[in-house]
Amino acid sequence: MVVDSTIERHTIAVLVDNEAGVLARVIGLFSGRGYNIESLTVAETDTADAISRITVVTSGTPQIIEQIKAQLNRLVPVHRVVDLTAEGANVERELALVKVAGKGDKRVEALRIADIFRARAIDSTNESFVFEISGATEKLNAFIDLMVPLGLVDVSRTGVVAIARGKSAL
Amino acid sequence: MADQQMNGSEIIIKALVNEGVDTIFGYPGGAVLPIYDAIFQQNQLKHVLVRQEGGAVHMAEGYARSTGKVGCVLVTSGPGATNAVTGLTDALMDSIPIVCLTGQVPTHLIGNDAFQEADTTGITRPCTKHNYLVKDIADLPRIMHEAFYVARSGRPGPVVVDLPKDILMAMGTYKNLTQVEHKTYQPRLKAEKNEIEKAVAMIAAAKKPLFYCGGGVINSGLKASKQLDRLIKLTGAPVTLTLMGLGAYPATDKQFLGMLGMHGTYEANLAMHDADLIVAVGARFDDRVTGRLNAFAPNSKKIHIDIDPSSINKNVVVDLPVVGDVGTILDQMLRAWKAKGLKTNQKALKAWWKQIDEWRERDCLKYNQTGTVIKPQYAIERLYEATKDRDCYITTEVGQHQMWAAQYYKFDEPKRWMTSGGLGTMGYGLPAAIGVQVAHPESLVVDISGEASFLMNMQEMSTAVQARAPVKVFITNNQYMGMVRQWQELMHGSRYSESYTDALPDLVKLAEACHWVGLRATKADEVDDVIQEMISIDRPVIADIWVDQKENCFPMIPSGAAHNEMLLGPDDEAEQSGSEEGMVLV
Numbered sequence: 001m002v003v004d005s006t007i008e009r010h011t012i013a014v015l016v017d018n019e020a021g022v023l024a025r026v027i028g029l030f031s032g033r034g035y036n037i038e039s040l041t042v043a044e045t046d047t048a049d050a051i052s053r054i055t056v057v058t059s060g061t062p063q064i065i066e067q068i069k070a071q072l073n074r075l076v077p078v079h080r081v082v083d084l085t086a087e088g089a090n091v092e093r094e095l096a097l098v099k100v101a102g103k104g105d106k107r108v109e110a111l112r113i114a115d116i117f118r119a120r121a122i123d124s125t126n127e128s129f130v131f132e133i134s135g136a137t138e139k140l141n142a143f144i145d146l147m148v149p150l151g152l153v154d155v156s157r158t159g160v161v162a163i164a165r166g167k168s169a170l
Numbered sequence: 171m172a173d174q175q176m177n178g179s180e181i182i183i184k185a186l187v188n189e190g191v192d193t194i195f196g197y198p199g200g201a202v203l204p205i206y207d208a209i210f211q212q213n214q215l216k217h218v219l220v221r222q223e224g225g226a227v228h229m230a231e232g233y234a235r236s237t238g239k240v241g242c243v244l245v246t247s248g249p250g251a252t253n254a255v256t257g258l259t260d261a262l263m264d265s266i267p268i269v270c271l272t273g274q275v276p277t278h279l280i281g282n283d284a285f286q287e288a289d290t291t292g293i294t295r296p297c298t299k300h301n302y303l304v305k306d307i308a309d310l311p312r313i314m315h316e317a318f319y320v321a322r323s324g325r326p327g328p329v330v331v332d333l334p335k336d337i338l339m340a341m342g343t344y345k346n347l348t349q350v351e352h353k354t355y356q357p358r359l360k361a362e363k364n365e366i367e368k369a370v371a372m373i374a375a376a377k378k379p380l381f382y383c384g385g386g387v388i389n390s391g392l393k394a395s396k397q398l399d400r401l402i403k404l405t406g407a408p409v410t411l412t413l414m415g416l417g418a419y420p421a422t423d424k425q426f427l428g429m430l431g432m433h434g435t436y437e438a439n440l441a442m443h444d445a446d447l448i449v450a451v452g453a454r455f456d457d458r459v460t461g462r463l464n465a466f467a468p469n470s471k472k473i474h475i476d477i478d479p480s481s482i483n484k485n486v487v488v489d490l491p492v493v494g495d496v497g498t499i500l501d502q503m504l505r506a507w508k509a510k511g512l513k514t515n516q517k518a519l520k521a522w523w524k525q526i527d528e529w530r531e532r533d534c535l536k537y538n539q540t541g542t543v544i545k546p547q548y549a550i551e552r553l554y555e556a557t558k559d560r561d562c563y564i565t566t567e568v569g570q571h572q573m574w575a576a577q578y579y580k581f582d583e584p585k586r587w588m589t590s591g592g593l594g595t596m597g598y599g600l601p602a603a604i605g606v607q608v609a610h611p612e613s614l615v616v617d618i619s620g621e622a623s624f625l626m627n628m629q630e631m632s633t634a635v636q637a638r639a640p641v642k643v644f645i646t647n648n649q650y651m652g653m654v655r656q657w658q659e660l661m662h663g664s665r666y667s668e669s670y671t672d673a674l675p676d677l678v679k680l681a682e683a684c685h686w687v688g689l690r691a692t693k694a695d696e697v698d699d700v701i702q703e704m705i706s707i708d709r710p711v712i713a714d715i716w717v718d719q720k721e722n723c724f725p726m727i728p729s730g731a732a733h734n735e736m737l738l739g740p741d742d743e744a745e746q747s748g749s750e751e752g753m754v755l756v
């Protein structure tokens with residue numbers, strides 16, 4: 001059969017038992033087998049059953065993406081692996097805290113751009129702002145790029161979280 | 171039965187006994203002394219004291235592979251656990267069910283660099299199917315039973331249970347949870363009806379079908395081999411086996427083409443190359459089997475039956491994946507075949523067999539035993555002739571002798587052949603043989619060995635004596651790391667860098683010093699006598715067979731080559747200059 005070698009970017013949701021070492025298993029799988037992690041987020045989403053949701057953005061050929069899902073499914077504490085990219089429409093969001101230091105015109109310009117991007121200033125001093133911005137990864141990238149000449153000093157990002165559109169659960 | 175109060179060590183013993191464990195291979199140390207104390211005070215579990223923890227895991231592998239049961243290991247914390255790592259990796263690669271109990275420092279000291287502390291779950295995470303650190307005595311019964319369930323279910327593998335010493339001594343309640351369902355790990359066993367129907371239709375339509383079967387058939391159990399036999403006889407198709415699959419189909423049957431792959435037969439590899447349908451059954455398209463991927467079976471459709479979805483489309487993209495247990499699926503296929511009254515294309519099959527018979531005429535495994543120098547192939551063939559009608563199990567080490575054993579020893583039944591395939595661990599064979607012998611005290615167990623591999627775990631000779639395991643180590647002694655020398659000949663201009671073993675011990679005297687019997691053959695006409703004597707002695711024996719030091723193992727598909735670019739003998743070898751791409755491959 002013909003092997004497809006185009007590189008695709010996929011967002012995969014993994015429901016796991018929230019137990020010691022589970023994140024190490026997932027990360028170790030990616031590093032040990034040489035798969036990419038573009039972003040990874042994790043938090044408990046079902047406290048009653050102690051289930052965490054990991055959202056991982058990865059890239060590879062269709063064959064590699066299939067392997068990644070099969071390998072994740074093989075881990076004993078994994079309940080479900082859902083390829084949100086393959087399943088259809090989904091929304092992805094990321095949150096960033098962006099610190100910009102400066103005075104005068106640059107300060108004004110930073111505020112103006114923040115407004116355009118719907119970023120909120122959540123901390124401010126005479127010489128700095130911390131903006132909170134959320135949205136698609138590309139939007140965050142664009143905002144951060146624009147802040148560089150205006151005195152960007154620090155960035156903290158959450159990585160992507162994603163959820164399928166429509167009424168059904170994972 | 172009422173729940174019972176007992177300490178952690180007693181819970182462990184109870185759980186082991188309820189899981190059907192009769193033998194545990196282990197080595198004591200501070201962190202596991204409470205378990206050893208519990209072992210001392212019972213008589214349901216037999217403990218085999220090894221000489222190095224690495225040996226314990228290989229013994230458990232031999233035990234497991236030859237019985238179909240889970241092999242069980244007990245080692246102490248720190249160095250005990252780290253010594254077990256090679257065996258665990260070996261078991262992971264070859265899908266062998268193992269439960270390995272490791273001692274750990276008490277919970278309150280974990281993370282403090284305490285004496286003999288190692289991050290065992292961290293170290294073994296990538297080399298186990300799953301592992302556990304028990305932090306609460308209340309979890310112990312569940313984890314013990316879960317460990318066995320995970321080790322044996324789906325694609326089998328090794329599981330580590332790390333046991334802090336305070337847990338071993340804490341009081342708890344034992345519940346027999348052998349029948350409890352696992353909440354997440356539920357491998358699929360049965361295939362969908364439409365998958366089965368497609369599969370049998372593809373087989374019926376094929377003109378040049380070939381069954382390529384592997385270790386998964388053996389993992390699935392004796393019934394799977396029986397069903398495989400039926401399906402192959404029913405379809406009249408040829409069958410080849412991987413190194414791990416030997417014995418899954420009778421080697422003496424005429425539909426068997428021999429092993430395939432790097433050191434497989436001419437007919438098996440060319441059939442693979444020319445087939446129009448490959449039915450992979452419990453085999454994982456390993457690089458030793460496929461050769462150069464872009465030239466692998468170029469004109470074939472492929473069906474892949476495997477219990478592990480990650481084996482499918484990993485190396486080779488297939489047309490029809492069928493996920494599930496081999497035995498169950500073959501059963502479904504047989505029923506579907508009969509229900510639909512399918513027939514194969516007799517005319518096409520006849521032409522296919524004619525082609526295969528022409529390949530067979532090359533007689534790719536022939537060798538010349540002339541003169542007094544013993545050919546290693548001859549030694550193994552004579553061993554086969556002398557033992558084929560006996561209740562015999564064979565293990566191997568890793569190297570040329572392993573490949574010759576695979577080529578010249580014919581296995582007609584599953585579970586009779588234990589070898590380290592995926593990891594290729596030198597030093598596997600002797601401890602594995604001891605494990606097999608402990609499980610089958612009345613049987614003949616022979617480790618076909620190379621002298622270099624034997625030295626890797628020869629401390630276990632002492633275990634064999636103590637465990638009254640009269641194993642035989644049959645060494646094709648070429649004084650070389652023969653497999654390494656062969657590659658150096660092929661790829662590195664015959665510069666034999668560090669592949670000659672100087673200063674070998676006198677293996678006959680070594681045997682005697684270890685309370686074994688040592689025998690030696692240096693001429694071809696001595697081989698049969700030595701084999702007969704070896705078999706007749708009811709004690710462990712080393713048979714030191716001095717073989718031709720220059721002999722190489724053929725056929726061979728060099729790394730990076732395709733199935734139809736096989737070397738059949740030294741003359742081909744002379745023409746070969748290893749390809750650049752091939753050189754970087756292992």
Ligand SMILES: Cc1cc2nc3c(=O)[nH]c(=O)nc-3n(C[C@H](O)[C@H](O)[C@H](O)COP(=O)(O)OP(=O)(O)OC[C@H]3O[C@@H](n4cnc5c(N)ncnc54)[C@H](O)[C@@H]3O)c2cc1C
Pocket residue numbers: 263264265324325326383384385386387389390411412413414415429430431432433434451452453454455456458459475476477478481494495496497568569572573590591592593594595653
């Ligand atoms: C020096 C050396 C040379 C070698 N040369 C060769 C060679 O020439 N030819 C060769 O074949 N090998 C060779 N090997 C061995 C090779 O490295 C692999 O170990 C071997 O080919 C793998 O065998 P397998 O495909 O049967 O898979 P295994 O490793 O036995 O894996 C079994 C497969 O079956 C699946 N499975 C397990 N249980 C079940 C079940 N119940 N139902 C369905 N599926 C199941 C598993 O998921 C897995 O995919 C060599 C090794 C060494 C050390």
Ligand SMILES: Cc1ncc(C[n+]2csc(CCOP(=O)(O)OP(=O)(O)O)c2C)c(N)n1
Pocket residue numbers: 567568569570571572594595596619620621622623624646648650651652653654
């Ligand atoms: C633990 C380990 N180290 C190194 C190797 C690499 N290796 C593969 S075969 C081989 C030589 C084996 O020599 P011997 O046991 O004498 O067998 P022969 O090939 O001569 O039959 C070596 C060093 C290995 N497989 N395992």
Ligand SMILES: [Mg+2]
Pocket residue numbers: 569620621622646647648649650651652
């Ligand atoms: Mg040797």
